[in-house]
Amino acid sequence: MRRLEGISKLTGQMQYVDDIHVEGCLWGMTVRSPSPRGRIREIRFGNAVDWSQCVVVDHRDIPGPNEVFLIERDQPVLASDYTRHIHEPVVLIAHESREVCRAAVADVQVIVDEEPAALEYRVLPKPEEVQRGNDNVLKTLKIEKGDVEGALANAAHVVEGVYETGAQEHVYIETQGMIAWVEDGVVITKGSMQCPYYVVNALKHALAREESGVRVIQAPTGGGFGGKEDYPSHLALHAALLALKANRPVKMIYERSEDMAATTKRHPSRVRHRSGFDAQGKLVAQDIDVAIDGGAYVTLSPVVLSRGIIHAGGPYACEHVRINGRTVLTNSVPYGAFRGFGAPQTLFALERHMDVCALAMDMDPVELRRINLIRDGQTTATGQVINDGTDRAAILDKAASLIGLKSKCDEHASFNATHPYLRRGTGIAVFFHGAGFTGSGEVALKSRVRIAGLPDGRVEVLTSSTEMGQGALTVFTTLAADRLGLEPKDIIVAEPDTARVPNSGPTVASRTAMVVGRLVERACDDLQQRVGLDDGARGDVVRDAIAMWHRNNEGKALYGEAIYEKPPGINWDDTNYTGDAYGTFAWAAYAAEVEIDLRTFSARVTDFVAVQEIGSVINETLARGQIQGGVVQGIGWALLEECVQERGAMKNCQLTNYIIPTSDDVPPIRVVFLENPYEYGAQGAKGIGELPMDGPGPAIANAIAQAIGVSADVLPLTPERLMTMMDSAHV
Amino acid sequence: MLAGDSSLIPIAGATDVLVHWPGNLEAKTRSYLDLSGLGELRSMQWADDTFTIGALTTYWDVICNEQCAQAFPLLINAARQVGSVQIQSRGTWAGNIINASPAADGVPVLMAYDATVVMQSCEGIEEIPLDEFYFGYKQMRRRTDQLVVAIRMPRRAHDVEIFEKVGARRAQAISKIGLAITHSQDGWRIVASAVAPTILRCKAIETLLEEGSPVRSPDDLMAAIAKDVSPIDDIRSSRLYRERVLARILYHDLKGIVPSFV
Ligand SMILES: Cc1cc2nc3c(=O)[nH]c(=O)nc-3n(C[C@H](O)[C@H](O)[C@H](O)COP(=O)(O)OP(=O)(O)OC[C@H]3O[C@@H](n4cnc5c(N)ncnc54)[C@H](O)[C@@H]3O)c2cc1C
Numbered sequence: 001m002r003r004l005e006g007i008s009k010l011t012g013q014m015q016y017v018d019d020i021h022v023e024g025c026l027w028g029m030t031v032r033s034p035s036p037r038g039r040i041r042e043i044r045f046g047n048a049v050d051w052s053q054c055v056v057v058d059h060r061d062i063p064g065p066n067e068v069f070l071i072e073r074d075q076p077v078l079a080s081d082y083t084r085h086i087h088e089p090v091v092l093i094a095h096e097s098r099e100v101c102r103a104a105v106a107d108v109q110v111i112v113d114e115e116p117a118a119l120e121y122r123v124l125p126k127p128e129e130v131q132r133g134n135d136n137v138l139k140t141l142k143i144e145k146g147d148v149e150g151a152l153a154n155a156a157h158v159v160e161g162v163y164e165t166g167a168q169e170h171v172y173i174e175t176q177g178m179i180a181w182v183e184d185g186v187v188i189t190k191g192s193m194q195c196p197y198y199v200v201n202a203l204k205h206a207l208a209r210e211e212s213g214v215r216v217i218q219a220p221t222g223g224g225f226g227g228k229e230d231y232p233s234h235l236a237l238h239a240a241l242l243a244l245k246a247n248r249p250v251k252m253i254y255e256r257s258e259d260m261a262a263t264t265k266r267h268p269s270r271v272r273h274r275s276g277f278d279a280q281g282k283l284v285a286q287d288i289d290v291a292i293d294g295g296a297y298v299t300l301s302p303v304v305l306s307r308g309i310i311h312a313g314g315p316y317a318c319e320h321v322r323i324n325g326r327t328v329l330t331n332s333v334p335y336g337a338f339r340g341f342g343a344p345q346t347l348f349a350l351e352r353h354m355d356v357c358a359l360a361m362d363m364d365p366v367e368l369r370r371i372n373l374i375r376d377g378q379t380t381a382t383g384q385v386i387n388d389g390t391d392r393a394a395i396l397d398k399a400a401s402l403i404g405l406k407s408k409c410d411e412h413a414s415f416n417a418t419h420p421y422l423r424r425g426t427g428i429a430v431f432f433h434g435a436g437f438t439g440s441g442e443v444a445l446k447s448r449v450r451i452a453g454l455p456d457g458r459v460e461v462l463t464s465s466t467e468m469g470q471g472a473l474t475v476f477t478t479l480a481a482d483r484l485g486l487e488p489k490d491i492i493v494a495e496p497d498t499a500r501v502p503n504s505g506p507t508v509a510s511r512t513a514m515v516v517g518r519l520v521e522r523a524c525d526d527l528q529q530r531v532g533l534d535d536g537a538r539g540d541v542v543r544d545a546i547a548m549w550h551r552n553n554e555g556k557a558l559y560g561e562a563i564y565e566k567p568p569g570i571n572w573d574d575t576n577y578t579g580d581a582y583g584t585f586a587w588a589a590y591a592a593e594v595e596i597d598l599r600t601f602s603a604r605v606t607d608f609v610a611v612q613e614i615g616s617v618i619n620e621t622l623a624r625g626q627i628q629g630g631v632v633q634g635i636g637w638a639l640l641e642e643c644v645q646e647r648g649a650m651k652n653c654q655l656t657n658y659i660i661p662t663s664d665d666v667p668p669i670r671v672v673f674l675e676n677p678y679e680y681g682a683q684g685a686k687g688i689g690e691l692p693m694d695g696p697g698p699a700i701a702n703a704i705a706q707a708i709g710v711s712a713d714v715l716p717l718t719p720e721r722l723m724t725m726m727d728s729a730h731v
Numbered sequence: 732m733l734a735g736d737s738s739l740i741p742i743a744g745a746t747d748v749l750v751h752w753p754g755n756l757e758a759k760t761r762s763y764l765d766l767s768g769l770g771e772l773r774s775m776q777w778a779d780d781t782f783t784i785g786a787l788t789t790y791w792d793v794i795c796n797e798q799c800a801q802a803f804p805l806l807i808n809a810a811r812q813v814g815s816v817q818i819q820s821r822g823t824w825a826g827n828i829i830n831a832s833p834a835a836d837g838v839p840v841l842m843a844y845d846a847t848v849v850m851q852s853c854e855g856i857e858e859i860p861l862d863e864f865y866f867g868y869k870q871m872r873r874r875t876d877q878l879v880v881a882i883r884m885p886r887r888a889h890d891v892e893i894f895e896k897v898g899a900r901r902a903q904a905i906s907k908i909g910l911a912i913t914h915s916q917d918g919w920r921i922v923a924s925a926v927a928p929t930i931l932r933c934k935a936i937e938t939l940l941e942e943g944s945p946v947r948s949p950d951d952l953m954a955a956i957a958k959d960v961s962p963i964d965d966i967r968s969s970r971l972y973r974e975r976v977l978a979r980i981l982y983h984d985l986k987g988i989v990p991s992f993v
Contacts, residue, residue, distance in 0.1 A: 103756055255754060421983050599979040600897050601972075640900060644966055652966050656905055664901040718899075720972045 001488060001619060004474045005220075005467065017177040017191045017219040018253045025179070026055065027098045028242045028252040031091035031108045032262065033083035036117035036331035036648045037131075040081050043091060046107035054104050055246040057092040062241065064208030068233055069201045075297035075334070077206050077237050083112060084131070085296035085333050086649035087262040089234070094242040094250050117331035119648050121293035122270050136329040138294045139302040141309055143381050143577045146320035151285035155276030159357040163273070163349035165697070165715040167293075167643040168266035168338060168636075169650070171660050172468075174222025175259040176231060180239035181249035187240050190217040193232035194224045195506035196464045196496050202233035203240060218496040221468040225633070226337030228468070229508050230300055231263050260653035264336025265643060267292040267304055267327070271312065271349030276320075281363050283372045285320040286381070288312045290346055294327040295334035296648075301327040304335075306438055308342025310581045311694075313381035314350040315392060315432040316372040321381045332648035337508060339633065340693035343433060351429035351698030352713060355705060365702070366400050369430050384580045390613050390676050396430050396589045398672060399611040403428070403591035416707065421598040424606070425707025428591040429698035434582030435687025436511040439572035442564055442583070448502040449519035451480065451527045453558040455550040457543035459484065459527065460492040462559075463504035465516045467493075470689060471622035475513050476520055478618060479682050483524040485538025502561075510586075510687025513618060517682030519562040527560025567680040584678050586686045588612035590631070590695030593667075594703040601719040601726065603704050605635055605667045612691060613674040616684030620673075623688060628669045630692025636660045637693075638700040642716050732764055734853045737875040739764045743787055744821035746814070747830040772880060775799070783849075783883045786825035790837070794819065802886060805840040805911060808894045812836055815903055825879040828861070831869045834906040834925040840894055841882060842930060843911035843920040848873075849881040858883070862922075865929035887915040891988055895980050899967065907968040908976050912984065921981070926960035926973050933959035936981065943991040949978040956981075 008014045033040075043058070045051060059066050059080040066080060067073035079090045090110050095101040118129035118136055125136045132138060152158055178191030187207060193199060196216045203214040216236065221228065235252055242250040254262070269292045276285035290309050294301035309325035358365040373392045379385050400406070405426050412424045436442050450462040461480050467473040477491045494501055504516045525535050531545040549558055572579040593607035610627050617623045640659040644651040652658045677684025697715055705712040710725040717725075733739055741764045742748050752758060766772065766787060773787035775796060782802060784793070790810035793799050800807050813819050813827075813836050827837035828848060838861070846861045850873060857877065865871050873879070891914035898904025909924030919940045921933040935955035939946070946952060953974065962973035986992040 099756070099759075102754065106756065257754070420986070421979075599983050600976050602897075604901070657966050659899040659904070662900055662902045719976075720969055723972055723975065 001474055001478055003471060003622065004477060014220050016174055016222055017179060020179065020190070020219065022179055022181070022249045022251065025249040025251050026094040026096055026242070026246055027101045028092060028094040028239055028250040029101045029105045030089045030238065031093065031105050031110060033079060033086055033088040033090055033110055033112065035083055035112040035114050036086050036119065037084055038082070038112040038114040040079060040083055040090065040110060041113050042111040044109040044111060046109070048107040049100055049104045053095060053100070055094040055242055057241045057245050058090070061245055062206055064206045067206060068237065069205035070230060070233070070299060071302055072298040075299065077234070077241070085331050086647055087333055088296070089238065092238050092242050094246050117648060119330055119332065121268065121291060121328040121330050132329050138298050138327045138329050139305060141302070141305055141325045141577060143309055143321065143323040145381060145383055148285050148287050148320045148322040151320035152274065152276040152287065155284050156279040157277045157361050159275050159277070159353070159360045161273045161353045161356050161713065162270065163352055163713045164270045165268060165345050165348055165637070167268050167335065167645070168641050169260055169643060169658055170223070170225040170227030170265070170338060171655070171658070172223030172225060172227055175254040175256055176228065176235050176263060177251070177253040178232065178235040178239045179249060179251045180236065180243040182243060182247070186213055186215050187244065188215045188217065189236040189240055190219050191232060191236065192221045192228055193218050194221070194228045194466055194468060194508060196466070196498050197503045198230065198506060199233050199236045200498050202237055206237055207240060216498045218466045221466060224468040224507070225339045226341065226508065227264060229337040229506060231336065256655060257653045260658060261650050262333060264299070264334060264338070265650070266338035267294070267301065267335040267342065267345065269308070269345035271346055273349060273353040275353065275357055277357065277361060281361055281368050281371060283316055283318045286313050286318050286322070288323045290323065290325040292327045292342065292345065293330055293332065293335060295330060295332045297334045299334045300337050301335065303438070304337065304342040306342070307434070308346045310382060310434065310438065311343035311432070312346035312350060314347065315374050315430060315587060317374045317378040318372070318381070323381060330648060332645065333650070339630065340690045341509065343690065344634070344637070344693045344697060347429070347431045347694045348697040348701070348715060351431060352701050355427070355702045366396060366405060366428060369396055373430065380581070382581045383578045386585070388584065388676065390587055392587050395587055395611050395613060395674060396428070399589035399591040399609050400428055402609040402611070402670060402672070403593055403607060405591065408593070412707070423596045423598060423707040424593065425703045426591065426593045427699045427702025427704070427706055428589060429695045429702065430589040431694045432585040432587050433510065433687070433691040433694055434585050435509070436515050436583055437509055438581055439574055439579070442515060443566050445505040445564065447505040447516060447519060447564040449504050449516060449523045449562050450502050451520070451523040451560040453527055453531065453546035453549065453560070455547060457547040458490045458492060459486065459546070460494050461520055462494045462501045463516055463520070464496050464498065464501045465504050465512045466496050466507045468507065470626060471619065472507065472512050474622060475517060475618055479517050479520045480524055482683070483521050484528070484542045486542065490543065510689040510691065512689070513685050514615070514678070514681040514687045515564065517685065518680060519564060521682055522562035523560045525560070526562055527558070530558065530560055583680060584615070584686050586612060586614045586688060586691050588691055588695055590699045592696065592699040592703045594700060594707060596704060596707055596722070601723040603639055603700070603717060603722065604665070605639070605700060608667050608669045608696070609672070610669060610692060610695065611672040611674065612688070613676050614688045614691070615678035615681050615686035616675050617673050618683050618685050623673065624671045626688050627671045627692045631669050631696050632661055632666050634693050634696025635666065635700065638697045638715055639717055640665070642718055733878060734876040736762065738762065741766055741878060743823040743826040744789065746818050746822040747826060780886050781883050782886055783881050784824060785881050786879045787823055789821060789823050790819040791816070803844060803884065805843065805892050805894045805913070809836045809840040809896070809911070812896045824882055828864070828882070829871070829873065829879060831865060831871055831929070833868065833927060833929055834909065835930060836896055836906060836909060836924070838930045839909050839911035839922040839924045841884070842922045842932065843913040844884045845917070845920065846882050846884045848879060849883055850877040851880045852877040862932050865931070868928035887917065889913050889915045893984050895984065897976060897980070905967065908973050908980070910977065910980055923960055923977060926962040926977060928961070931959070935959045940989060946982065946992045949975070949982040952978040952981055
């Protein structure tokens with residue numbers, strides 16, 4: 001099936017939040033902190049604008065607690081007397097004219113008595129930089145299995161390595177945007193977002209309202225990638241505060257530079273590995289230390305860290321594993337959710353490290369991986385038994401042969417020996433990605449989906465899961481249509497409006513098609529039962545039964561409903577971090593061919609292969625699009641995208657200076673799906689949204705290391721960084 | 732009009748003038764002079780010994796000109812690497828010169844072809860060689876009452892014509908280093924961009940080439956490069972990278988062409 005909203009997006013008819021005209025609407029903008037840390041002494045308003053025509057909001061206008069509701073409540077909606085990062089919102093201004101509003105923002109000065117800022121997560125803070133506990137650590141997590149020290153002591157080889165990755169900006173095409181207004185006493189916000197009910201919770205908390213006093217509507221969303229997971233809660237609060245004070249609708253649309261500077265990014269990371277192998281190259285011990293930069297507040301960092309460490313050991317069987325993780329406070333703009341959620345960072349480290357180990361032990365990197373890949377009956381780092389019948393070695397071999405890891409070896413060697421300045425190489429990475437919330441997260445969410453049967457026999461799918469370009473709308477339509485034997489035109493997918501849709505959880509963690517999709521199917525079954533049909537009923541029978549029900553129950557609403565139920569046999573111990581971290585994993589091997597120009601030290605990906613087992617493919621075109629898009633994002637992270645930081649804020653916050661790949665920087669991306677249906681996913685599907693972000697980084701770094709013999713242990717591998725690495729490698 | 736109001740800003744394609752428009756409050760208080768009515772400035776004239784493009788000639792105009800592809804291939808080469816097709820079809824060569832970015836892509840190839848800038852005012856016409864036009868960052872020998880009307884290049888036979896743009900990606904990139912090289916009976920022209928406050932000819936390198944001093948590796952060029960250019964560390968790259976990559980490109984591109992490069 002074609003993407004349902006494709007044509008309206010292609011032709012520009014889709015109305016994004018900035019396109020929505022609201023009568024009498026004011027523009028809202030934000031005055032931000034100029035300092036990474038310190039006491040706010042004074043806020044000075046100049047005289048460039050007529051302030052009587054402006055609506056001004058500060059922390060004193062917040063009806064409830066000045067807290068953004070998330071894991072912890074340490075982050076204020078608006079800084080009151082203290083600021084912990086540059087660009088922290090302090091004052092909000094609204095005005096009829098966008099121009100005047102800009103001038104007003106420029107006319108406010110926030111005076112801060114600066115205190116020493118902690119800006120480096122990799123070293124212990126100086127005493128005067130400590131702001132949390134005695135070391136600024138926001139959260140530590142630990143996975144332990146077997147006896148690591150004992151196994152390392154007896155290992156034939158021990159190989160160590162340190163790997164780092166930088167921040168990454170989401171660069172969704174549509175910047176953050178929100179409209180807020182008050183209608184019959186209800187605060188309504190409509191805007192670009194992934195998780196409407198997160199926004200509901202944030203509004204309830206800081207505005208001190210009951211759930212019935214707030215309503216959140218997702219507007220068509222031009223990309224999210226995690227960047228619209230938690231941030232829209234802030235923007236919705238800001239717009240709502242202005243709207244409440246102005247008693248008029250207020251629209252806030254971030255400009256690109258503001259969006260890049262002030263909103264979340266991927267967590268920078270440093271991962272240390274110490275791996276023990278026996279004489280045959282079998283992994284006997286993994287000692288892994290993961291540190292991520294959390295930024296100035298807790299936000300989602302503990303969960304990012306959790307996913308990060310659970311993936312840190314990779315898809316390998318190893319009996320003795322210790323993984324220590326910590327996220328550290330710095331006075332930087334808080335880091336947040338970004339496709340992969342910690343896993344790309346730790347999998348980069350692991351898969352780059354596997355090549356380093358292979359080199360150190362003089363083994364073939366594919367062979368080293370093959371003999372260590374987890375086999376059915378063996379366990380992951382958390383002790384989860386894998387038993388899914390997937391042939392992981394076949395995935396690895398397929399990617400290796402498609403890219404020509406062996407066959408191109410000689411060709412590249414002779415090319416490299418003769419060409420004056422071009423060098424070619426290939427690299428591979430094998431990995432897994434757990435779909436859905438971690439551990440008991442899905443149980444805690446209690447996601448709920450409803451299917452309404454309408455009087456004319458059509459059905460409406462009601463979920464809070466959002467379409468943001470990934471294809472949720474099309475997939476839900478397919479699932480409901482297939483389940484009930486109806487035509488896609490008989491299926492309506494409701495606009496995520498919390499006044500109408502139940503809480504089916506956030507649109508994150510590769511969970512929508514697999515977890516929520518499964519609830520759509522079960523809600524369809526429930527609907528059939530309610531109209532007296534059995535599960536096998538299809539098509540006209542279903543339509544007629546729904547219409548008949550309405551004739552018999554005039555004026556009433558007909559719903560089928562499903563609430564998440566844990567698949568049997570899944571057990572997770574959150575205290576000891578052991579057990580079944582995810583209901584299932586998708587498995588993949590990605591391989592890259594690169595060419596490095598030694599005149600300019602720039603690396604280019606010339607070929608890319610992505611092989612994965614993702615359960616069943618629901619929609620081949622959309623699935624391929626997800627993989628290719630993720631690979632492009634991964635190429636950007638690996639080679640181009642560098643957040644230049646200054647005092648904890650991004651300096652290059654323009655698209656001219658923050659470099660994402662263009663179509664010309666992207667090679668052909670060959671996508672191969674191997675299918676092995678997952679019993680508890682919709683139509684047998686597993687999650688795929690985040691998976692493709694994990695593989696490109698290590699595959700590309702490995703290819704570069706092979707081509708020019710550099711360490712390639714830090715991303716992004718920009719030309720400047722490669723130059724430095726080559727200097728130290730004496731090439 | 733320019734003579735009457737020295738604060739007036741001429742607008743050609745506006746691809747530089749309007750870049751920061753939305754957020755730039757100061758820009759909105761200025762007055763602008765729209766040149767689009769001066770149709771005769773969008774022209775290309777071939778004389779026996781010169782080629783002249785009017786001040787409103789765009790990159791796209793040049794890309795589409797077959798005679799230009801024969802006689803001045805570097806113009807096409809550089810034009811194709813400016814921004815995107817949208818920018819190429821609005822942006823003008825004259826705008827590129829007057830915007831005076833040290834990282835411009837049009838200026839190096841024009842300079843390597845010995846272009847001159849033709850300006851007109853109420854006081855008459857003045858023609859200044861492009862390689863003498865700039866004297867500091869965004870400082871140039873144009874009075875505010877002068878309008879650029881044309882850019883003129885001598886027609887010569889070249890046996891070496893090279894343009895290299897090193898950007899952070901393969902398209903839609905601002906140059907980190909640019910290099911235009913030509914050789915004709917009148918000698919070598921080595922023009923570098925993004926490595927000094929202005930785009931400039933690398934006279935020490937040119938001398939080294941004229942004299943035929945042996946060059947055995949990129950490192951042998953570093954001393955001359957240090958005399959010619961003064962790159963900086965900035966948001967886009969580093970001084971060291973710019974110097975070294977300039978040397979490497981020069982070396983590899985000229986090796987095989989210049990006998991003294993071994
Ligand atoms: C997305 C994007 C990508 C870009 N990519 C590149 C690139 O890759 N390489 C590159 O070199 N540039 C690039 N540019 C910059 C710009 O497109 C070029 O510098 C272009 O040549 C400017 O021409 P214009 O006609 O648009 O100039 P305008 O913006 O109209 O004017 C530029 C300056 O020249 C003055 N001016 C214009 N015409 C005259 C005249 N006849 N007499 C006197 N003064 C005059 C104006 O007053 C102004 O100061 C890019 C710009 C954008 C927006």
